[in-house]
Amino acid sequence: MRWLLLIVGSATTAMALGFAAVYLLSEMQLQDREAVHQFSTSIPDDAASIERGRHIARTRGCFGCHGQQLQGYDFDEQWDWPKRAVAPNLAKYARTHDAQTIEAAVRQGIGADGRELMSMPSFNFARLRDDDLAALIAFLRSAPVVEVSLPRPALGWDVRWDIARGRELSMADWVEMVPPLRLDPAVQPILAEGEYLAMTMCNECHGLDLRGESYYSGWDSGPPTPDLAIVAAYDRVQFERLIESGYALGDRKLGLMALVAPDRFPSLSDSEVDSLHQFLQSLASEPAPDAFWRP
Numbered sequence: 504m505r506w507l508l509l510i511v512g513s514a515t516t517a518m519a520l521g522f523a524a525v526y527l528l529s530e531m532q533l534q535d536r537e538a539v540h541q542f543s544t545s546i547p548d549d550a551a552s553i554e555r556g557r558h559i560a561r562t563r564g565c566f567g568c569h570g571q572q573l574q575g576y577d578f579d580e581q582w583d584w585p586k587r588a589v590a591p592n593l594a595k596y597a598r599t600h601d602a603q604t605i606e607a608a609v610r611q612g613i614g615a616d617g618r619e620l621m622s623m624p625s626f627n628f629a630r631l632r633d634d635d636l637a638a639l640i641a642f643l644r645s646a647p648v649v650e651v652s653l654p655r656p657a658l659g660w661d662v663r664w665d666i667a668r669g670r671e672l673s674m675a676d677w678v679e680m681v682p683p684l685r686l687d688p689a690v691q692p693i694l695a696e697g698e699y700l701a702m703t704m705c706n707e708c709h710g711l712d713l714r715g716e717s718y719y720s721g722w723d724s725g726p727p728t729p730d731l732a733i734v735a736a737y738d739r740v741q742f743e744r745l746i747e748s749g750y751a752l753g754d755r756k757l758g759l760m761a762l763v764a765p766d767r768f769p770s771l772s773d774s775e776v777d778s779l780h781q782f783l784q785s786l787a788s789e790p791a792p793d794a795f796w797r798p
C-alpha cells in the first residue's frame with residue numbers, strides 16, 4: 504500500500520512538474536518581445552478625424568471580430584484551437600488605455616499586460632499609418648460603451664505546448680515578418696495607396712505579402728487563399744463586385760471571403776477601390792517570392 508501511494512504520488516508530482524514547465528516555457532515565449540512605446544501622434548477630436556477612424560475600423564474588420572457595437576466577442580464557438588479567445592470591448596478598452604498601449608496591441612501584437620497576442624491579427628495592421636491609427640483611436644474613444652459580460656480568455660495546454668516548443672508563433676512574431684511597404688507615395692501616389700490598403704486589409708488572409716497562403720487552410724480548414732495577382736483577371740466592375748459581395752468571376756459565391764467582404768469593403772471609396780485594383784493588378788508582373796506560409 505505504501506509503495507502504491509509512493510508511485511501514485513511521484514507520478515502526480517511528475518505530471519504537475521510537466522505542466523508547470525509547459526506553462527513557464529510558454530509564458531517565456533509569450534513575453535520574449537517587449538512593446539516599444541514610441542507612438543507620439545496626438546489623438547485628434549474633430550468630427551472629420553473621428554469619421555476617418557470609423558472608416559478605418561470598418562474597412563479593417565474591427566467590428567467583425569469585436570462586435571458591431573465594439574462590445575466584445577467570445578470566439579468560443581468559432582475557434583477552438585486557442586481554447587478560448589475573447590475579443591475585448593474596444594470602446595471601453597480605448598477609454599481605459601493610453602494611446603501607446605493601444606498602438607502596441609494593434610500594430611505590434613503585444614497586449615496591455617505585456618504578453619504577446621495570439622488571435623488578434625496585428626500583422627494586418629502593422630503598417631497602419633500614424634495618422635490613421637490616431638484617427639482610429641479617436642473613433643474608438645468616441646464610440647458609446649455597450650456593456651456585455653464576457654468570459655475570461657484561456658489558452659489550452661496543447662497550444663501552450665506548441666508555443667513552448669516554438670511551433671506556434673505569437674502575433675508579435677508574425678508582425679516581425681510583415682514586409683515593408685515598397686512604393687513611394689511621392690512617386691506613384693495611386694499604386695502606393697493601393698499597396699497601403701492591401702497591406703492593411705488583405706494580408707490578414709492572403710499571406711503577409713499578398714501572394715497567397717496555404718498555411719491558412721490548416722488554421723481554418725478552409726481552402727488555401729489565392730495569390731492576389733489573380734486580380735489581373737478582374738476588370739474594375741468585376742473587382743468591385745468581388746470585394747463588396749464576395750462573388751468571384753463566373754458568379755461563384757466564395758466562402759470566408761463572402762463573409763468578410765460585405766462587412767468590411769463596401770465602405771471603401773471609389774478612389775480607394777481604384778487604387779487597390781490597380782496595385783493588385785500590378786502584382787502579376789512579378790513572380791511570388793518563396794515564403795514558408797506557402798510551402
Ligand code: HEC
Nearest residue numbers: 563564565568588589590591608614615620621622623624
Ligand atoms: C480576426 C478577429 C479580429 C480582428 C479583425 C480584430 N481583432 Fe482585436 N482582438 C481579437 C481577439 C481575439 C483579441 C483578444 C486577444 C487575442 O486573443 O489575441 C483582440 C484584442 C484586441 C485588443 C486588446 C489587446 C490586449 O489584450 O491588450 C485591442 C486593443 C484590439 N484587439 C484592437 C483591435 C482593433 C483596433 C481592430 C481593428 C483595426 C481589431 N482589434 C481587429 C480579434 C480581432
Ligand code: HEC
Nearest residue numbers: 704705707708725728729733751752757758759760761763
Ligand atoms: C478574413 C480573410 C480574408 C480577407 C481579409 C480577404 N480575403 Fe480574399 N479570400 C479569402 C478566402 C478564404 C478566399 C478563398 C475563397 C473563399 O473561401 O472564400 C479568398 C478569395 C479571394 C479572391 C479569389 C477570387 C477568385 O477568383 O477565386 C480574391 C481576388 C480575393 N479574395 C481578394 C481579396 C482582397 C482584394 C482583399 C482585401 C481587400 C481580401 N481578399 C481580403 C479570405 C479573405
